[in-house]
Amino acid sequence: MRLELITTGSELLLGYTVNTHANYIAGKLAERGLRLIRQTTVGDDRGEMRIAIAEALSRSDIILITGGLGPTSDDFTRDVVAELLGRQFHRDESVAQKLTERYRKRGMRMPEQILIQAQVPDGATVLDNPNGTAPGLFLEHAGKQIYLLPGPPRELKPMFEKLDLPRRERLDCRVFKVARLPESIVEEKVAPVLKDLPALELGYCARMGEVEVRIIGDSLDEAERRIRARLAKVFSVARTTVSKKS
Ligand code: ATP
Numbered sequence: 376m377r378l379e380l381i382t383t384g385s386e387l388l389l390g391y392t393v394n395t396h397a398n399y400i401a402g403k404l405a406e407r408g409l410r411l412i413r414q415t416t417v418g419d420d421r422g423e424m425r426i427a428i429a430e431a432l433s434r435s436d437i438i439l440i441t442g443g444l445g446p447t448s449d450d451f452t453r454d455v456v457a458e459l460l461g462r463q464f465h466r467d468e469s470v471a472q473k474l475t476e477r478y479r480k481r482g483m484r485m486p487e488q489i490l491i492q493a494q495v496p497d498g499a500t501v502l503d504n505p506n507g508t509a510p511g512l513f514l515e516h517a518g519k520q521i522y523l524l525p526g527p528p529r530e531l532k533p534m535f536e537k538l539d540l541p542r543r544e545r546l547d548c549r550v551f552k553v554a555r556l557p558e559s560i561v562e563e564k565v566a567p568v569l570k571d572l573p574a575l576e577l578g579y580c581a582r583m584g585e586v587e588v589r590i591i592g593d594s595l596d597e598a599e600r601r602i603r604a605r606l607a608k609v610f611s612v613a614r615t616t617v618s619k620k621s
């Protein structure tokens with residue numbers, strides 16, 4: 376199963392806003408044993424968004440898209456997705472009612488444009504947004520699942536928690552810290568002795584004064600024994616689980 380994330384918003388590309396959704400969603404998916412195959416960020420640009428979503432649809436089974444669901448002129452994720460899937464819009468009366476009620480309760484005049492958020496592509500399921508006005512949307516198309524989620528983190532997070540996403544088996548992961556050796560030397564030492572271990576995923580990450588060696592797979596006890604025998608300067612090991620590659 377292939378999953379990917381598209382975060383939208385020009386502020387993310389201009390450096391005004393840190394893309395915290397990327398980190399939050401990847402972490403939450405990992406807890407369910409799911410791993411993204413790709414993350415893409417596009418600005419508030421219909422053309423770029425259309426390309427990014429069309430590409431995602433061509434290669435992934437589940438596509439999560441955040442941002443651009445609001446009522447302003449720079450919010451058009453709904454439009455682009457509906458156009459790509461060939462869906463018309465209808466007005467969802469229950470969303471329209473909630474929006475009207477929200478403004479009435481606050482004693483505020485509701486700008487007409489707000490009701491654009493009640494325009495729902497045909498066949499989409501509305502995902503309730505208790506913390507904001509723009510509901511999320513879930514669509515299925517040719518065996519693919521598409522989630523449209525709001526941009527504001529306080530709206531996205533509770534909605535994301537409730538999504539009915541699959542769960543998958545997870546794998547063990549160990550990260551070794553190795554002191555005072557450049558990463559290429561660490562690799563030269565470690566890679567040959569792990570070669571015959573089946574389905575072992577290996578990764579290296581150079582940090583200040585240390586290198587992290589990451590191993591993911593089934594035969595980690597044996598891999599750890601060999602790494603320790605080969606490298607005298609292993610000074611810590613972290614154990615976690617990660618999702619299985621699909
Ligand atoms: P709104 O109804 O507020 O317009 P929206 O669904 O249209 O919601 P955006 O307009 O894209 O969402 O973003 C709203 C707010 O959420 C902005 O302040 C934006 O900076 C923030 N935001 C959007 N995407 C991200 C992200 N990936 N990481 C962190 N903050 C984000």
Ligand code: MG
Nearest residue numbers: 443444445450
């Ligand atoms: Mg917006």
